[in-house]
Amino acid sequence: MVAPSRGQALSRRRKKEKVLKRVFITGTAGFIGFHLAKLLLAEGFAVHGYDAMTDYYDVRLKERRHAMLQQNExxxxxIGMLEDADLLNRVMEDFRPDVIVHLAGQAGVRYSMENPRSYLESNIVGSFNILEAANQLKVEHLLMASTSSVYGANEVQPFRETDKVDLQVSFYAATKKSCESMAHSYAHLWGLPVTMFRFFTVYGPWGRPDMALFKFTDAILDGRPIDIYNNGEMYRDFTYIDDLVRAIHLLIEAVPERPEDGQVDEGDSLSPVAPYRVVNIGNSNKVRLLDFVDAIEAELGIKAERNYLPMQKGDVYETYANCDLLKSLTDYAPKTDIRAGVGKFIHWFRDYYDK
Incomplete structure (x- = not known):
């Protein structure tokens, strides 16, 4: 007798149990995880969140995000650490997800110079535990967060998923590239379908306090100077949060399959030897840092006191995404204009902090 395929077995299980499609999301108290969970719940999915509630930034903000999600039945x-494999496995065995979206981890380029061990433990050990659990459960699709930072010192713009990425310039980026390599090996060895996202400077309401938009807005409203690195001559592909999570939602159904003949279409990052793909999610529109600051000032109606500084270690001059692959897979492309997105963030910020 021929054993059912992974997809057939999962489809039969869902029909038998008559339940909603289940998605396990790590990092649901975080910025991106919160927005993704909110969207998927609105689209009719059942979601189980897993978050450590670490104090890298204000835990009250994380608790408020979770409290909002918990209003949905x-x-x-x-609440648990990714490094706690026993707890992670127990929770997943009980929930039995069809899909896992792994967004949790230690973020931030600059903090990786202060506390690199936290990146090793959370991003590498934690991601290994996710890979193990996903393989044991034979999920339909594992989707994992990487970062545009893996492009590192690459100079050819815009960045494409098929570019060689061996020149990471921060330990944060190095851990994320390591996760990509680990995931590919699991996809190859066990047939585990994996999609890796490379995010490009995500921003929007409920954003992280360590990100530039949050810090700049807070400082300008308080009359404090803002630090602008490389004298403002830096470029980022700012991606609005609603665009990002919509892309993730659509990619859930774009399950990679290993090509039988090892041939991959031009421009596709699909592995020739595994059901594994890397996908950029960006706005495909680089914005100069000084123009970004101008947009914040215009929305606030306040001129910032600017403190110009040299480039920081581990930072990169420019990020700019080619998102043709995302478009071809989902027929979707992020499109929110930077001024519109900044306006939505500032409206949320002023309301949330009563400023």
């Missing part, structure tokens, strides 16, 4: 959550 189809959301459950567990």
């Amino acid at each position: 189809h959301f459950q959550a567990t």
